[in-house]
Amino acid sequence: MTDSSNHKVAKPANLRRRILAGGAAGLTIAGAPFVSRMAFAQTGPIKIGFPTPLTGAFSAEAQDQVRAAELAVKEFNAGGGFNGRKCELLVRDDKLNPGEAATRTLELIEKDKVDLIVGSLSAATQLSINAVCKARKVLFNSISQSDAINEAKDWSFYTFHEALTPHVTAGAVARYAFPKFGKKVVYLTADYAYGHEMVRGFQRAGQAFGMQTLADIRHPLGTSDFSSFLPRIQALKPDVLVLCNFGRDLVNAAKQVTDFGLKQNMKVIAPVLLYTSRQAGGADAFEGILGGTSYYWGLEDRIPTAKIFNDKFRKAYAGAAPSDYGALGYAGIRSVLQAITEARSTTATAVANVMRKMRYDFYKGSQSYRLCDHQSVQSVIIVESKSKAMKDKYDVFNVLSIEAPDENNLRTCDELGHKVLS
Amino acid sequence: MAEITLQLLMLQLLTGLALGAVYALLAIGLSLIFGMLTVVNFAHGAFFMVGAFLGVYFLTVTGSFWFSLVLTPTAVGAIGLLCERFLVRPLYGRGIDYPLLLTFGLSYVMVEAMRVIFGIDGVPTSTPSELRGVVNVGFGMFPLYRLFLIAATAVIVLALWLFIEKTRYGLIIRAGSRDNEIVRVLGIDISKIWLLVFGLGTAIAGLSGLLAAPTRAVNPEMGIPVLAESFVVTVVGGMGSLVGAVVAGLLVGVVFSMTSLFAPEYAELSIFVLMAVVLLVRPQGLFGKAGLMG
Numbered sequence: 211m212t213d214s215s216n217h218k219v220a221k222p223a224n225l226r227r228r229i230l231a232g233g234a235a236g237l238t239i240a241g242a243p244f245v246s247r248m249a250f251a252q253t254g255p256i257k258i259g260f261p262t263p264l265t266g267a268f269s270a271e272a273q274d275q276v277r278a279a280e281l282a283v284k285e286f287n288a289g290g291g292f293n294g295r296k297c298e299l300l301v302r303d304d305k306l307n308p309g310e311a312a313t314r315t316l317e318l319i320e321k322d323k324v325d326l327i328v329g330s331l332s333a334a335t336q337l338s339i340n341a342v343c344k345a346r347k348v349l350f351n352s353i354s355q356s357d358a359i360n361e362a363k364d365w366s367f368y369t370f371h372e373a374l375t376p377h378v379t380a381g382a383v384a385r386y387a388f389p390k391f392g393k394k395v396v397y398l399t400a401d402y403a404y405g406h407e408m409v410r411g412f413q414r415a416g417q418a419f420g421m422q423t424l425a426d427i428r429h430p431l432g433t434s435d436f437s438s439f440l441p442r443i444q445a446l447k448p449d450v451l452v453l454c455n456f457g458r459d460l461v462n463a464a465k466q467v468t469d470f471g472l473k474q475n476m477k478v479i480a481p482v483l484l485y486t487s488r489q490a491g492g493a494d495a496f497e498g499i500l501g502g503t504s505y506y507w508g509l510e511d512r513i514p515t516a517k518i519f520n521d522k523f524r525k526a527y528a529g530a531a532p533s534d535y536g537a538l539g540y541a542g543i544r545s546v547l548q549a550i551t552e553a554r555s556t557t558a559t560a561v562a563n564v565m566r567k568m569r570y571d572f573y574k575g576s577q578s579y580r581l582c583d584h585q586s587v588q589s590v591i592i593v594e595s596k597s598k599a600m601k602d603k604y605d606v607f608n609v610l611s612i613e614a615p616d617e618n619n620l621r622t623c624d625e626l627g628h629k630v631l632s
Numbered sequence: 633m634a635e636i637t638l639q640l641l642m643l644q645l646l647t648g649l650a651l652g653a654v655y656a657l658l659a660i661g662l663s664l665i666f667g668m669l670t671v672v673n674f675a676h677g678a679f680f681m682v683g684a685f686l687g688v689y690f691l692t693v694t695g696s697f698w699f700s701l702v703l704t705p706t707a708v709g710a711i712g713l714l715c716e717r718f719l720v721r722p723l724y725g726r727g728i729d730y731p732l733l734l735t736f737g738l739s740y741v742m743v744e745a746m747r748v749i750f751g752i753d754g755v756p757t758s759t760p761s762e763l764r765g766v767v768n769v770g771f772g773m774f775p776l777y778r779l780f781l782i783a784a785t786a787v788i789v790l791a792l793w794l795f796i797e798k799t800r801y802g803l804i805i806r807a808g809s810r811d812n813e814i815v816r817v818l819g820i821d822i823s824k825i826w827l828l829v830f831g832l833g834t835a836i837a838g839l840s841g842l843l844a845a846p847t848r849a850v851n852p853e854m855g856i857p858v859l860a861e862s863f864v865v866t867v868v869g870g871m872g873s874l875v876g877a878v879v880a881g882l883l884v885g886v887v888f889s890m891t892s893l894f895a896p897e898y899a900e901l902s903i904f905v906l907m908a909v910v911l912l913v914r915p916q917g918l919f920g921k922a923g924l925m926g
Contacts, residue, residue, distance in 0.1 A: 434854065435848060438889035441772065444643075490756055494758055
């Protein structure tokens with residue numbers, strides 16, 4: 211059965227190849243200008259697959275990732291590409307579903323023949339994308355927070371992690387906030403990998419300050435009403451309430467926490483204080499909420515590359531400021547494209563070998579990948595949402611502090627289970 | 633685990649009632665349409681979502697929450713009227729799954745339309761300034777707006793009850809839900825009544841969208857979980873029963889709220905467990921048998 215059907219497929223393919231060959235010969239004879247185009251067609255564009263949740267609770271963040279990624283691609287193509295090869299971005303909607311993410315990634319690799327994968331926006335989907343890439347030895351640069359992706363059991367030589375990890379982000383926020391605001395903490399946590407990892411990050415860093423967890427209240431991903439969790443939080447009388455959720459969950463939680471007057475009695479912290487959530491939730495809901503972020507456009511007054519990146523983004527998108535996750539889309543694409551150019555190759559091993567050694571500063575100051583797990587070592591910015599003295603609608607945070615890139619803030623290679631490549 | 637005090641339980645109960653108020657309103661609209669037209673309106677969540685978007689829009693344009701409170705149900709009800717007249721009406725007499733599939737498709741169209749008009753990020757909302765802040769309810773602090781939600785629901789339910797019990801149209805609606813053949817024989821144009829009821833049901837859905845808007849993020853997908861929840865309420869209360877919708881709405885809100893206090897992980901599951909138990913013990917729902925006004 212299999213044999214005969216293979217033959218059936220093979221025949222038309224051969225036929226087509228013959229026609230193509232004939233056509234190519236004809237073109238070569240017809241004129242020189244076509245020769246270079248044929249050479250171009252043989253290698254084709256560099257294809258980057260970009261799975262991300264365009265629909266669902268994180269759609270606002272995902273859209274900005276795509277916008278910034280397209281900016282990086284345009285920039286690369288305007289600079290002539292690599293060996294005349296332009297880059298093509300293939301964006302796919304993974305619907306925030308790990309199964310869907312795996313299917314889309316598989317399609318990108320098998321059907322669309324992408325050279326590598328950049329993307330994802332969830333601690334859960336990036337693991338399923340990584341699993342598919344790992345099995346097929348395709349390079350994957352993840353631009354979403356996760357701790358598990360660095361661990362030896364999930365990691366492969368082709369896995370890179372451009373985004374921060376919950377361990378580092380929560381750690382930085384904890385080191386900043388706990389000495390200032392008190393020791394008694396309640397967590398309101400989205401019940402999936404991201405939320406759990408954030409809580410763990412806080413608790414690890416909080417040990418040094420004698421932090422005390424009063425409760426870790428878990429809610430399902432995609433909760434629209436948090437009101438029924440709030441009287442208990444009020445009754446527990448914590449010093450700090452930590453919102454370990456993301457996207458629309460964070461918007462709703464911030465809004466309802468404000469409505470219930472919780473901010474009067476406790477400091478509210480979001481480990482990842484999203485620019486997009488703040489924009490969607492409005493100034494009142496986020497007023498005074500403190501958190502960490504991988505990027506805020508307001509860095510431009512102290513970091514030259516941030517200014518350059520912001521200006522490019524503003525020019526391309528009608529004056530809009532790039533978001534934190536958007537900036538990660540930009541950096542994720544630029545890293546791999548720069549590595550391709552330096553490696554003079556698109557094979558996964560060659561690109562990975564260059565990326566391992568790269569020191570880069572695309573938008574937020576110096577970064578590099580740690581050798582054992584390919585985690586991008588980078589700064590964490592501590593910001594606070596403001597509701598007064600805003601210059602324009604993009605001016606939403608005050609930068610309170612910047613924690614400089616430091617390998618010591620990451621979990622050790624040993625702890626992650628890496629032995630060989632350190 | 634925190635100490636469970638009476639104050640905390642009371643506050644939790646009140647939170648549940650405020651939550652239940654929105655459930656009840658949604659279920660009333662759904663139940664009204666089902667009880668009268670035997671149309672299972674799968675676009676109910678979408679009408680809720682459109683109500684939230686239009687509510688915020690009218691609020692921005694007129695600058696007044698109260699104007700929006702009048703304009704929103706009118707506009708959503710008008711959309712409902714058009715849908716009944718041109719989409720649902722041709723399907724009467726063809727079996728219950730025809731309008732079900734139609735409204736299911738309609739919900740997708742409405743979600744997509746809002747994505748096109750307002751973008752997929754949704755629109756920011758804030759509590760109307762008159763209703764902002766927290767008040768002391770005797771056993772703790774509670775947001776004023778959520779108290780308003782409970783009061784507004786009570787007013788709407790009362791108005792609806794008066795309309796159905798005390799007016800000529802209400803009489804026809806009640807009669808029509810019992811036996812529309814007889815009503816027709818008596819010389820009443822039943823299709824006009826059905827049009828009115830569909831418009832009324834969707835207007836209430838739109839109104840609940842507007843009322844819910846200040847408490848949560850307004851985005852095109854916000855109606856999807858709401859549809860599931862309002863079906864749970866309708867099934868618990870009994871399909872077609874208005875009293876059932878109100879009682880079950882509040883009950884579901886309180887069950888959800890109390891489960892959140894003791895086992896937050898199971899809060900979402902709890903309302904489906906409630907539905908399963910009710911279906912096992914009383915398959916027609918709590919007030920299912922007694923007819924439209926129970």
